[in-house]
Amino acid sequence: MINSLPPLSRGSAVRRWTTQVLVDLRRRQNVYFVLLAILLLAVFPLCFDIFRLNLFGKYLTYAFVSLGLVLCWGNGGILSLGQGVFFGLGGYCMAMFLKLEASDPVTTAIQSTPGIPDFMDWNQITALPAFWVPFRSFGLTLCAIVLVPGMLALFIGTAMFRRRVGGVYFAIITQAIASILSILIIGRQGYTGGVNGITDLKTLHGWDIRTDSARLILYYLNAVMLLGAIALGFSIMRSKLGRLLVAVRDREERVLFTGYDVASIKTFVFVLAAIYSAVGGAMFTLQVGFMSPSFVGIVPSIEMVISAAVGGRGSLLGAVYGTLLVNFGKTYFSDAFPELWLFVIGALFIGVVMLFPDGLAGIDLRKFIYRLLLRFRGRGAAARAKATHLPPGGDAPLATKNAPTDGAGLL
Amino acid sequence: MSTPILQTENLSVSFDGFKALDGLSITVDADEVRAIIGPNGAGKTTLLDLISGRTAPSSGHVRFNDEDITGLREYRIVRAGIGRKFQTPSVYESLTVFENLEMSYPDPRSWWSAWRFRRSADVVAAIEEIAERVYLGDRLRDRAETLGHGQKQWLEIGALLIQRPRLLLLDEPVAGMSVGDREKTVELIANLAKGQAVVVVEHDMEFVKKIAHRVTVLHQGRLLAEGSMEVVQADPRVIEVYLGH
Numbered sequence: 001m002i003n004s005l006p007p008l009s010r011g012s013a014v015r016r017w018t019t020q021v022l023v024d025l026r027r028r029q030n031v032y033f034v035l036l037a038i039l040l041l042a043v044f045p046l047c048f049d050i051f052r053l054n055l056f057g058k059y060l061t062y063a064f065v066s067l068g069l070v071l072c073w074g075n076g077g078i079l080s081l082g083q084g085v086f087f088g089l090g091g092y093c094m095a096m097f098l099k100l101e102a103s104d105p106v107t108t109a110i111q112s113t114p115g116i117p118d119f120m121d122w123n124q125i126t127a128l129p130a131f132w133v134p135f136r137s138f139g140l141t142l143c144a145i146v147l148v149p150g151m152l153a154l155f156i157g158t159a160m161f162r163r164r165v166g167g168v169y170f171a172i173i174t175q176a177i178a179s180i181l182s183i184l185i186i187g188r189q190g191y192t193g194g195v196n197g198i199t200d201l202k203t204l205h206g207w208d209i210r211t212d213s214a215r216l217i218l219y220y221l222n223a224v225m226l227l228g229a230i231a232l233g234f235s236i237m238r239s240k241l242g243r244l245l246v247a248v249r250d251r252e253e254r255v256l257f258t259g260y261d262v263a264s265i266k267t268f269v270f271v272l273a274a275i276y277s278a279v280g281g282a283m284f285t286l287q288v289g290f291m292s293p294s295f296v297g298i299v300p301s302i303e304m305v306i307s308a309a310v311g312g313r314g315s316l317l318g319a320v321y322g323t324l325l326v327n328f329g330k331t332y333f334s335d336a337f338p339e340l341w342l343f344v345i346g347a348l349f350i351g352v353v354m355l356f357p358d359g360l361a362g363i364d365l366r367k368f369i370y371r372l373l374l375r376f377r378g379r380g381a382a383a384r385a386k387a388t389h390l391p392p393g394g395d396a397p398l399a400t401k402n403a404p405t406d407g408a409g410l411l
Numbered sequence: 412m413s414t415p416i417l418q419t420e421n422l423s424v425s426f427d428g429f430k431a432l433d434g435l436s437i438t439v440d441a442d443e444v445r446a447i448i449g450p451n452g453a454g455k456t457t458l459l460d461l462i463s464g465r466t467a468p469s470s471g472h473v474r475f476n477d478e479d480i481t482g483l484r485e486y487r488i489v490r491a492g493i494g495r496k497f498q499t500p501s502v503y504e505s506l507t508v509f510e511n512l513e514m515s516y517p518d519p520r521s522w523w524s525a526w527r528f529r530r531s532a533d534v535v536a537a538i539e540e541i542a543e544r545v546y547l548g549d550r551l552r553d554r555a556e557t558l559g560h561g562q563k564q565w566l567e568i569g570a571l572l573i574q575r576p577r578l579l580l581l582d583e584p585v586a587g588m589s590v591g592d593r594e595k596t597v598e599l600i601a602n603l604a605k606g607q608a609v610v611v612v613e614h615d616m617e618f619v620k621k622i623a624h625r626v627t628v629l630h631q632g633r634l635l636a637e638g639s640m641e642v643v644q645a646d647p648r649v650i651e652v653y654l655g656h
Contacts, residue, residue: 235526236526239525239526239527239528240513240514240518240525240526240528241522241525241526241528243503243506243510243514244514244522244525246503246505247503247506247514250503250504250505251501251502251503253497253501254497254501254502254503255514256485256486256489257463257485257486257489257494257495257497258489258514258515258520258570258574259486259489259490259515259517259520259574260486260520261484261486261520261521262486264521264522265522265525268522269522
């Protein structure tokens with residue numbers, strides 16, 4: 001409720017100007033969206049070498065998962081602790097296509113069965129399993145990246161939400177599914193590459209994805225798709241559907257008795273989040289060059305939830321920054337203090353939940369700057385202003401009364 | 412005598428052996444205001460739960476508009492034309508009054524239609540009209556959380572009205588309301604009855620006297636008495652139930 005804060009004082013025009021600019025910024029998230037676009041499309045490529053850019057590209061693939069969580073969890077109130085499942089399925093679909101292309105009969109001539117992926121040969125499999133065959137076609141692979149996770153989410157969503165399974169029970173079930181899938185992948189080594197995953201991916205239709213130029217192109221492709229995903233998310237959040245999701249989160253029964261099929265709405269947003277994750281997984285495989293069960297199980301799934309929470313589970317843009325921050329931290333910490341990382345991320349999660357329940361996006365920039373300015377104005381004035389203008393716990397009730405809601409105005 | 416819109420036939424439900432409703436049969440006419448009264452635990456709210464699909468009956472049927480709606484999912488019953496208001500005000504606090512009403516606007520109500528939803532002039536006109544009827548015409552832009560208790564109750568009734576229901580189920584609509592607000596609610600419900608049937612569960616006898624065409628008295632899940640307020644009030648069994656303990 002940024003527009004509800006009273007003016008700073010009758011004084012400085014500069015202060016009023018600052019306030020006004022920040023108000024307008026906050027009101028129009030579009031401006032923040034453009035800033036993010038500039039950051040991703042211009043600042044990162046200009047500031048980082050190709051190695052680091054590729055690393056940030058990898059972080060940005062996780063951001064797809066976070067965006068899905070913002071819609072599904074932050075807005076719809078459905079906490080999924082199994083988004084790694086969908087990330088992994090999308091990633092595996094892409095990896096299977098690339099692996100088949102890398103396993104042509106000439107390259108694999110030394111195998112006992114040439115033309116099949118190397119790990120199959122090691123596991124005494126002599127023919128390509130039937131479920132691998134569609135992945136010879138790039139078109140079918142692209143369909144599978146969306147459809148396989150989408151159908152799984154549709155199945156889970158329909159089965160759970162029709163039976164009114166929600167909240168913590170749903171979270172536990174999704175976590176169990178994440179665990180099951182990673183055990184399945186590791187156990188069926190001959191079909192999936194086992195614990196190592198699917199590695200040694202080389203080309204996409206003959207285009208070597210390991211070169212610097214390919215990495216740059218893939219980074220841009222990823223960034224543009226991410227911005228598209230954010231735009232799609234905004235279109236949902238600003239529509240009646242967006243308000244409906246929040247209504248389902250806050251007053252499910254009321255929505256039900258307004259004639260909405262709540263289960264189908266929840267299923268929709270869960271499927272959407274799954275597809276977001278899957279697209280991220282596929283882009284991960286392309287940019288990092290492999291896929292493994294370590295991105296499927298419980299721990300990565302929870303890390304994804306933490307990323308979204310740090311950024312702000314209600315904010316699409318916040319989730320992107322949160323993901324960048326958490327994963328940058330992870331890279332840094334797991335290099336410097338590998339054994340400390342899990343403690344750090346745990347502490348981070350607790351800290352965020354306790355201090356900033358709305359994450360980075362919930363930190364009120366204007367209030368922050370406001371306090372900073374107060375400090376410059378000398379003690380007496382500051383105390384006075386604080387007493388009259390900043391009641392603890394948020395907005396001045398008087399001003400809240402007639403303030404329009406965030407986002408869409410009345411007409 | 413007008414046509415019946417709602418009939419319950421031998422409706423029973425038990426929870427862990429406790430019979431909350433026991434073979435209840437009532438009939439509500441299409442333009443009637445019916446009050447359901449009775450001491451605590453008589454099964455008043457349970458009856459509304461059964462009609463609106465929140466609870467499934469152990470036996471018996473609910474017929475609405477000559478169709479058997481027993482066991483349908485809640486949202487299907489709502490779409491068939493039954494609106495349900497809860498005991499405590501249940502509105503979307505963070506949304507404006509306008510958005511609250513808009514949320515209930517009977518668009519096809521799928522996720523797709525909600526995504527494609529646009530505020531047409533028709534929608535705005537319908538919302539403004541309903542807001543006037545529930546005394547919130549000048550509060551459209553305010554968040555629901557800023558409304559008073561009575562106004563929230565009206566907003567919830569408004570959110571039901573915009574769905575153009577044939578039957579409204581109101582669970583204690585005036586509980587906790589000021590005297591002035593009660594008067595206005597009486598007026599509101601009296602006007603409602605011209606278009607649809609209303610079933611009100613209420614403890615406040617003064618209120619019931621003012622609005623109800625007929626009164627149904629429940630006691631321990633059974634029908635105790637039915638008729639006009641005067642008849643019911645004079646019934647010795649009713650007096651016994653209300654004064655007996």
